[in-house]
Amino acid sequence: MAEIIVDSKAFQGAVKSISKKIFNDNHNISDFAVIGIQRKGVFLAKRIISEIANLAGVKESKILFGTLDITLHRDDLDNFESDMPIIKDTDIPFDLSRKNIILIDDVLYTGRTVRAALDVLTDFGRPKSIRLAVLVDRGFRELPIEAKYVGVKYESKKFIKVDCKEADGEDKVFIS
Amino acid sequence: MSLNCKDLLGLEHLDKKDLQTILDSVKPFKDLFTRSVKKAPTLIGKTVVTLFYEPSTRTRNSFEIAAKRLSADVVNVTVGTSSVVKGESLIDTGKTLEAMKADYIIIRHSLAGSPDILARNLNASIINAGDGFHEHPTQGLLDLYTMYEKKKRFEGLKVLLVGDIIHSRVAKSNIWALTKMGAEVAVSGPPTLIPEDIKDLGVKVYYDLDEAVKNADVVNILRIQLERQQENLFPSVHEYVELYQLTKERLGLAKPGVLIMHPGPMNRSIEISSDVADSKNAVINEQVTNGIAVRMAVLYLLKKRKNASSN
Numbered sequence: 282m283a284e285i286i287v288d289s290k291a292f293q294g295a296v297k298s299i300s301k302k303i304f305n306d307n308h309n310i311s312d313f314a315v316i317g318i319q320r321k322g323v324f325l326a327k328r329i330i331s332e333i334a335n336l337a338g339v340k341e342s343k344i345l346f347g348t349l350d351i352t353l354h355r356d357d358l359d360n361f362e363s364d365m366p367i368i369k370d371t372d373i374p375f376d377l378s379r380k381n382i383i384l385i386d387d388v389l390y391t392g393r394t395v396r397a398a399l400d401v402l403t404d405f406g407r408p409k410s411i412r413l414a415v416l417v418d419r420g421f422r423e424l425p426i427e428a429k430y431v432g433v434k435y436e437s438k439k440f441i442k443v444d445c446k447e448a449d450g451e452d453k454v455f456i457s
Numbered sequence: 458m459s460l461n462c463k464d465l466l467g468l469e470h471l472d473k474k475d476l477q478t479i480l481d482s483v484k485p486f487k488d489l490f491t492r493s494v495k496k497a498p499t500l501i502g503k504t505v506v507t508l509f510y511e512p513s514t515r516t517r518n519s520f521e522i523a524a525k526r527l528s529a530d531v532v533n534v535t536v537g538t539s540s541v542v543k544g545e546s547l548i549d550t551g552k553t554l555e556a557m558k559a560d561y562i563i564i565r566h567s568l569a570g571s572p573d574i575l576a577r578n579l580n581a582s583i584i585n586a587g588d589g590f591h592e593h594p595t596q597g598l599l600d601l602y603t604m605y606e607k608k609k610r611f612e613g614l615k616v617l618l619v620g621d622i623i624h625s626r627v628a629k630s631n632i633w634a635l636t637k638m639g640a641e642v643a644v645s646g647p648p649t650l651i652p653e654d655i656k657d658l659g660v661k662v663y664y665d666l667d668e669a670v671k672n673a674d675v676v677n678i679l680r681i682q683l684e685r686q687q688e689n690l691f692p693s694v695h696e697y698v699e700l701y702q703l704t705k706e707r708l709g710l711a712k713p714g715v716l717i718m719h720p721g722p723m724n725r726s727i728e729i730s731s732d733v734a735d736s737k738n739a740v741i742n743e744q745v746t747n748g749i750a751v752r753m754a755v756l757y758l759l760k761k762r763k764n765a766s767s768n
Binding site: 350352353354358359361362363364365367368369370371372400404405406 | 481482484485486488489492493494496497498499527757758760761762
């Protein structure tokens, strides 16, 4: 049986509160950009953009948005036992130099995904800053990486899965 | 997403799903080309050896660029200056390269089946870069990718191959892969350069090029090797040009959006007229760009996994 950690209401509340905090730190929306890590981070990034657009009273399209896939920069490709991962789109359709980047992922655990994502970002240019926002921080970091914006803290070595309405029909975080 | 094999020897033995897997993997690599840093660390610390027993600049360079964009180290073995001229056998050369810890060996050889011999004797991943008249799988894949990118489908796509079919490994790889993907393949050329049993592969034969181009969505023109004329396989270059050069006039018979492809190097004014090669229908340079991305995808998909290391 799946053990639910965050239900749909708390999920949406967490997205709202992350968005609010990001907006409070970044009132000038013209110099920041939101980039989602494939795949669930992309859905969360879109929602956060929509919340921030609301708070700022602008159209969503005014906020710079990108997607990022870390596959080619992973540090564990040599240890893969089965299929090579499918590479999804990295699409950053703007110059990220001198931008404040908010990087979005669903779960923060070892920090290795974020390490790879930072490498991808620096291949595109030299942002002014990069901050990390995650829905769930499950602890047990293996690298010196922390999130500035965290929806829920839930320390666990068990595999935590995030379902989103866009992909799974329902918002929830659970141990499978 | 993977190929369930350690080598890429040909397209004949890949099924539709494998072909689709490779084609679906290409775009992320092509996307890299538009960044300021065109490189990813995916194959860092891996060694790629190119072992070419036949002259080639384009294919070898394309593999070298592909491997370097994935951060692999590349060693080019030039056969004219290596132990091969001292009589070392193919397997021994391969074993020597493996003892130097080559992870990939990319081989071109005039004898069909040479890559297969290496693959059976070595743990390294072997990629066939052209073997005799047999296959040239990465050229076939880049041709398919270019067609798919432009035409968005294979089902019912009418592809015409023109020229020396019998000696062309590019034609063989195209035919194996295209027919599996559901395209309708036709060939056109002098009867002496078209194998009799080609129809068994589900390919239509036209000896009249004017007739053949009318229906085509894609025309893939093969290079005429001028030495074939000395073998009396066609009477004269002049006659070949008259009957089988793709000219502006012949292009006029085809559909307006027809794609013109050529694997290179081109003999301008022989198999293709210059105005056709430079026309807006031609995607010849895009084939070259796509070739790098396709070869990166192949290197990526053949990357050794833990449980495959004993293969």
